[in-house]
Amino acid sequence: MKKIILTVFLASLVGAASAQEKQETGKEKVKAGFGLTVVQVQPEFPGGADSLQSFLNRNLNYPEKAKVDHVGGRVYVSFRIDEKGKIIDPTVISGITDELDAEALRVVKLMPEWKPGTASGQPVKVQYILPIDFVIPKK
8 A cells, every 4th residue: 555655646746847847948838817828937127126126215206295194105006017128008006196106107117127027938028016105204
């Protein structure tokens, strides 16, 4: 009985390794539901997440009206990153006020080209949602 269990276990490991090899070599195209391709490497802001945070800190201007009204929170901006790393169609999908939403969009439009995401080793368009926090400045 132990031999049968061990054989089944080893066979499942070999099958899993084979599937992983096909995925890594790109011979088998990975698909998600609704005909979407699974992105194997996510797009990246030049320099990584720390550089993205620095970019946002340098370029975000807290709107004066929001300061006076003590309004803050998180704005979610959705955009696509194309095969060349360009940002396409940035839109606010969850906002706070018109001023904060407009500022978040303005900064996303200023961003440099990203390193594009890939699937099977080829660059692909990727939908990205970026949360931008507006923390109420201390007096």
